[in-house]
Amino acid sequence: MLKHILTLTWNRRWANSLVMLEVIIAFFALFVLISVGYHLWSNYQRPLGYNYDNVWEISLRIDGRWQDKDTQILPDVINALNALPNVVSTHAQSAPAFRNWSWTTRLPAKDSTERVYRNLFSDGAQETLGIKLIDGRWPLAGESEPQKAVVAINRYMRDRFFEDDVNAVNRVIVDGESEFRIVGVFEDYRQRGEFTEQVSYTIGSLDLSNPGNNVTTLFVKMAPGTPVSDEELVLNTAKSIAPHWDMGIVPWSELREQHHANVLTPIRIATVLAGFFLLMVAMGLIGVLWQDVLRRTQEIGLRRALGAPSGNVRMQIIGEMLAVTGLGVIIGGVLAAQLPMLELIDAINWQTTPMALVLSALMIFALSFFAAYYPSYIAARYTPSEALRYE
Amino acid sequence: MSDNLNQQPLITLKNIRKMYYTDQIETLALKDINLEINKGEFISIMGPSGCGKSTLLNMLGLLDRPSTGTIEFEGKTLDKLSDKALAPIRNEKLGFVFQTFHLIPDLRVVDNVALPLLYRPMSNKERRERALNALKIVGLDARVNHFPTQLSGGQQQRVAIARAIVGEPPVILADEPTGNLDSHMGNEIMSILFDLNENRGTTIVMVTHDREQADQTQRTVRVFDGQLVH
Known part of the structure; x- marks a missing residue:
C-alpha cells in the first residue's frame, strides 16, 4: 500500500504542487517561529547573573558635559542615599541594564576576534547586584590606567578566550596598544535581560574621583518590603544635593517587565499571525482535499468495489496527504537547513535548527492529518454504488 | 455448462426490493426480484434504460444493499454482514467491468490491473506478475507502462477486464461493457468474455442493450419497471 501511495503521489506531483507549496511555506514559517521561540526560551533558562529585586534605578540626564562640580557631588549623592533608612547600598554604573544600551569592543579570542561588552561599576555594586564572583577579585577604583584596563570577565568570556585548563586570572588580553588585565571571573551579568544570548562581558571599576562622562545610572538596593512611596524620598534626597541633574526613578523589576514586553510583543504578534496563517493553511488543505475527494469519488467507489474496506480508503486519503506533506517537508527542510549557514538571524543557528526542523515537521504532519481526516471520513461513508454513480 | 445447472446456485436473490429516497420522493428501483445464478453461466440482463x-x-x-430481501452467495446469506466483511467477498469472488471503464488515470496500466490485489496480503512482485499475466490474457502485454489516456477505448476496456480477472474471481459482473465502444471493439471485448466463460469457467453476468450480444449468452434475464419479466 505504501508503494501504491508513493506511486500515486509521484504521478500526481503536478496536481499536488500547490498543496506542496503551501506545506513548504507553512513549514518554513513554523521553522523560523520555533527557532526564535526556542532561542528565547533557552536564553531565558540561563541565570541572569544578578538580582533585580528591591533595586531601583535612578537614571541621570545631565545637561551638557560632565563638570567638575558633578564629580564632586556624586559621592555626596551616593552617601546621602546610603544614609536613608531603607537603603541597603548604592552604586553608580556606566551602562544601565534592561535597555538597548551597549559599549562594545572587539578583542582577539581563541580562534578569531570576538565582540566584548564592557561596563564600569563603582564600589558597592556587588552588594547592590549580588553578582557571583567565581575566581579572583573585583577591580579596584583607580586601578585602571588609560589603555590599560583592569577588568573582571564573565565565565562565558573565559571559555571563549582561554583553553579549559588555563586560569584566566592575571592573564592579559592585548589588542594593539590597549591591554585588558583580568583580575577576576564572575558568573554572568546579562545586561540586556534574560532573552538575549550569552555574550562576553567585562566589568571594570568606575572611579568616582574621576567618573568623566561614564556615569549614566545610580542603583539603589532597598530593604525588602520598602514601600513604593519611598521612591519620592530617594529621588528628593538625590535632588537636594544635585538639583541641576535631571533624574528619573523606576524599580528595576518594572524596567525588566517593560523590557520583556518590548522583546516579547513582536514575538507574540508573529505567533498570532503564524497561528492565523497555519489556520488558513489548514483550511486551504481541507478545501483542496475536499475538492480532490469529490473529484475522485468514482475512484473511491471503484476501490470499494474492488474490495477496499472503508477504513482502507480513509487511510489511503490520509496517507496520500501525508506523502505530499512529506515531500513538502523534505524540500522545506533542505531550504531551512541553509539558514544557519547564512547566519542571518542569531536565533537560527546549529543548536536550534535540528530541534526546530523536527518540531516543525511534526506540527505540519499533525496539521495535514487533521486536514485530511474529515474529507477521508466523508469519502469512506459512500456506498460503492453511490460513489461509482457520482458525477 | 449444463452439468453446472444442477449444482447449488452461486448467487441467489430472494424477494429483493430496493427503494431510493430523495427528499420526500420514494422510488422503487427493484421489486420482488428472485433470481438464481449458477456457476459457469453466462447471463445477460436486458431491459430499457432506467428499468x-x-x-x-x-x-x-x-455494491449496494437491498431494502428488503436476501442475497446468498455460495449458499451463505450476506444481509447481516458488515461492510468490512463484504469487502473481501467483493475482492476475492467478484470482478467488475464497467461501461465507462473506471480506470485510474494517474496509474499505469499494470498498476490499474493490480489494483484488486492491493487489498490482499501479497508481495508487490507477485502482484505485478499476476497483473502482467492478466494483461497477456487480454492481449495488452505490450502496453503495461502506458497510462489509460494513451490507450483507445477498446484497449481501456481490455485493461478493465484484466483488472476484473487478475484476482481470479469466480464471477465477473459487466455493466454494458461494450456500450462505449464501436462494433469492432465491442466484438473483441465479447470474445474475451466468452473465452473467459468457456475456457476458464468464469460465471459472467452482463447488462446489455444489444439483443445480438444477449442472444449469444446462455440465458437472458429481462427487467422492466424493476421487475423480472419472463
Whole structure:
C-alpha cells in the first residue's frame, strides 16, 4: 500500500504542487517561529547573573558635559542615599541594564576576534547586584590606567578566550596598544535581560574621583518590603544635593517587565499571525482535499468495489496527504537547513535548527492529518454504488 | 455448462426490493426480484434504460444493499454482514467491468490491473506478475507502462477486464461493457468474455442493450419497471 501511495503521489506531483507549496511555506514559517521561540526560551533558562529585586534605578540626564562640580557631588549623592533608612547600598554604573544600551569592543579570542561588552561599576555594586564572583577579585577604583584596563570577565568570556585548563586570572588580553588585565571571573551579568544570548562581558571599576562622562545610572538596593512611596524620598534626597541633574526613578523589576514586553510583543504578534496563517493553511488543505475527494469519488467507489474496506480508503486519503506533506517537508527542510549557514538571524543557528526542523515537521504532519481526516471520513461513508454513480 | 445447472446456485436473490429516497420522493428501483445464478453461466440482463438493470447488477455485486430481501452467495446469506466483511467477498469472488471503464488515470496500466490485489496480503512482485499475466490474457502485454489516456477505448476496456480477472474471481459482473465502444471493439471485448466463460469457467453476468450480444449468452434475464419479466 505504501508503494501504491508513493506511486500515486509521484504521478500526481503536478496536481499536488500547490498543496506542496503551501506545506513548504507553512513549514518554513513554523521553522523560523520555533527557532526564535526556542532561542528565547533557552536564553531565558540561563541565570541572569544578578538580582533585580528591591533595586531601583535612578537614571541621570545631565545637561551638557560632565563638570567638575558633578564629580564632586556624586559621592555626596551616593552617601546621602546610603544614609536613608531603607537603603541597603548604592552604586553608580556606566551602562544601565534592561535597555538597548551597549559599549562594545572587539578583542582577539581563541580562534578569531570576538565582540566584548564592557561596563564600569563603582564600589558597592556587588552588594547592590549580588553578582557571583567565581575566581579572583573585583577591580579596584583607580586601578585602571588609560589603555590599560583592569577588568573582571564573565565565565562565558573565559571559555571563549582561554583553553579549559588555563586560569584566566592575571592573564592579559592585548589588542594593539590597549591591554585588558583580568583580575577576576564572575558568573554572568546579562545586561540586556534574560532573552538575549550569552555574550562576553567585562566589568571594570568606575572611579568616582574621576567618573568623566561614564556615569549614566545610580542603583539603589532597598530593604525588602520598602514601600513604593519611598521612591519620592530617594529621588528628593538625590535632588537636594544635585538639583541641576535631571533624574528619573523606576524599580528595576518594572524596567525588566517593560523590557520583556518590548522583546516579547513582536514575538507574540508573529505567533498570532503564524497561528492565523497555519489556520488558513489548514483550511486551504481541507478545501483542496475536499475538492480532490469529490473529484475522485468514482475512484473511491471503484476501490470499494474492488474490495477496499472503508477504513482502507480513509487511510489511503490520509496517507496520500501525508506523502505530499512529506515531500513538502523534505524540500522545506533542505531550504531551512541553509539558514544557519547564512547566519542571518542569531536565533537560527546549529543548536536550534535540528530541534526546530523536527518540531516543525511534526506540527505540519499533525496539521495535514487533521486536514485530511474529515474529507477521508466523508469519502469512506459512500456506498460503492453511490460513489461509482457520482458525477 | 449444463452439468453446472444442477449444482447449488452461486448467487441467489430472494424477494429483493430496493427503494431510493430523495427528499420526500420514494422510488422503487427493484421489486420482488428472485433470481438464481449458477456457476459457469453466462447471463445477460436486458431491459430499457432506467428499468433497474444496473441496480440489479449492484445487488449481485454487493455494491449496494437491498431494502428488503436476501442475497446468498455460495449458499451463505450476506444481509447481516458488515461492510468490512463484504469487502473481501467483493475482492476475492467478484470482478467488475464497467461501461465507462473506471480506470485510474494517474496509474499505469499494470498498476490499474493490480489494483484488486492491493487489498490482499501479497508481495508487490507477485502482484505485478499476476497483473502482467492478466494483461497477456487480454492481449495488452505490450502496453503495461502506458497510462489509460494513451490507450483507445477498446484497449481501456481490455485493461478493465484484466483488472476484473487478475484476482481470479469466480464471477465477473459487466455493466454494458461494450456500450462505449464501436462494433469492432465491442466484438473483441465479447470474445474475451466468452473465452473467459468457456475456457476458464468464469460465471459472467452482463447488462446489455444489444439483443445480438444477449442472444449469444446462455440465458437472458429481462427487467422492466424493476421487475423480472419472463
